[in-house]
Amino acid sequence: MVGAGSVVTKDVPDYALVVGSPAKFRYWISKNGEKLVFNSGNYAKDSTGNGYKLTNNPENFKEYVVEE
Secondary structure: EEEOOOOOOOOOOOOOOOOOOEEEEEEEEEOOOOOOOOOOOOOOOOOOOOOEEEEEOOHHHHHEEEEE
């Protein structure tokens, strides 16, 4: 998801919210547009029960994969 008025200069990963000029990563979002909060096991659920797993390097969003 890209915030209004943002200038995107690179690919935006799935489930990432980017904002600003240039666009910068802010946080992970669900397919329903909710902010995802990952637990210590790198797992999150949205309000409808969909599960998401953050894999690879959760500290560097360029090296991650979010899986449903």
